[in-house]
Amino acid sequence: MVLNCRHVWDQISGYLDNTLDAATRADVEEHLAHCEICSAVLDSTRNILILTADDRVFELPLGYSERLHARLTQAILEGPPTDTTSSG
Amino acid sequence: MIAAILSGEHSLFHELIRPYERSVYLMALSMLKNEADAEDAAQEAFLKAYRNLARFRAEARFSTWLISIVLNEARGRLRRTQPALTDSLDDDREGDITPMQLTDWREIPSQAVEREEVCALIRRALLNLPLAYREVFILREIEERNVQETAETLGITAASVKMRLHRARLMLQKHLAPQLKSAVPAPRRRFQWF
Ligand SMILES: [Zn+2]
Numbered sequence: 486m487v488l489n490c491r492h493v494w495d496q497i498s499g500y501l502d503n504t505l506d507a508a509t510r511a512d513v514e515e516h517l518a519h520c521e522i523c524s525a526v527l528d529s530t531r532n533i534l535i536l537t538a539d540d541r542v543f544e545l546p547l548g549y550s551e552r553l554h555a556r557l558t559q560a561i562l563e564g565p566p567t568d569t570t571s572s573g
Numbered sequence: 574m575i576a577a578i579l580s581g582e583h584s585l586f587h588e589l590i591r592p593y594e595r596s597v598y599l600m601a602l603s604m605l606k607n608e609a610d611a612e613d614a615a616q617e618a619f620l621k622a623y624r625n626l627a628r629f630r631a632e633a634r635f636s637t638w639l640i641s642i643v644l645n646e647a648r649g650r651l652r653r654t655q656p657a658l659t660d661s662l663d664d665d666r667e668g669d670i671t672p673m674q675l676t677d678w679r680e681i682p683s684q685a686v687e688r689e690e691v692c693a694l695i696r697r698a699l700l701n702l703p704l705a706y707r708e709v710f711i712l713r714e715i716e717e718r719n720v721q722e723t724a725e726t727l728g729i730t731a732a733s734v735k736m737r738l739h740r741a742r743l744m745l746q747k748h749l750a751p752q753l754k755s756a757v758p759a760p761r762r763r764f765q766w767f
Contacts, residue, residue: 491669494669494671494672494743495739497672497739497742497743498735498738498739498742501742521676522674522675522676525674525675525676525677525678526672526673526674526675526678526746528678528680529672529673529675529678529746529750529753530672530742530743530745530746532678532680532681532753533695533742533745533746533749533750533753534714534742535683536681536683536685536686536691536695536753537695537699537710537714537715537745538714538715538717539683539686540595541686541687541692542686542692542695542696542699543599543602543696545594545595545598546598546608546612549594549598549612549615550594552612552616553594553612553615553616553619554587556616556619556620557586557587557590557619557620557623558584558587560620560623560624561583561584561586561623565581565583566578566579566583566586566623566624566625566626566627567624567627
């Protein structure tokens with residue numbers, strides 16, 4: 486089946502996650518081979534996923550871990566884990 | 574380890590949660606968009622996890638359980654502060670998102686994130702996704718949960734997870750691709766001054 490660009494955009498996530506069936510994947514690859522626009526859309530989407538997953542994008546606040554464990558120490562001293570508090 | 578904590582070695586809880594400190598904070602931040610609120614919500618979630626540890630059922634993954642606690646915590650805060658903004662929580666409307674049709678997309682090396690400018694663009698784009706898409710995107714792309722876990726954590730179907738993730742990716746592409754293109758300088762040509 487010959488796909489147009491819009492069809493290919495619908496399949497981009499499936500293509501990146503490798504969840505397309507073999508026939509659809511072949512159709513998408515056929516289209517990508519000669520469509521510069523869809524190739525660029527695919528590359529840019531893939532690269533954006535790589536960039537967004539980089540740990541350096543979101544940094545933990547300075548001292549976050551220390552403050553967290555200090556508060557936990559206090560809670561642990563106050564009592565054992567129990568089943569009686571609400572909102573779990 | 575959980576059994577040991579419940580039977581008296583309470584301070585082992587510190588060790589239990591260490592691997593998840595970042596995930597829980599990031600989930601809170603992605604919901605609340607504010608560092609101070611996110612830290613507060615993360616602390617609260619860990620305290621709730623400690624107090625309710627006996628309720629944790631071993632068939633779930635501990636990380637999934639923790640994430641659902643911080644998600645509830647953050648959603649509760651959002652409802653209190655912005656009751657109108659239970660935005661699009663169940664929004665699975667169809668509708669096409671047209672990606673940005675760049676033809677001269679260059680590879681953006683991952684060293685690009687060393688540039689604060691690029692990081693800020695990415696953060697802003699992620700935090701500006703509609704809530705329903707942001708939750709799915711963070712869990713799938715950043716926390717690397719599978720579709721099923723993501724669906725269970727959010728209480729939605731696997732089909733919704735896939736649809737929201739796809740739309741979130743295209744929204745980010747549409748929004749970020751042109752900005753990143755200009756934020757990352759082209760390789761300098763030699764002798765360009767002459
Ligand atoms: Zn095309």
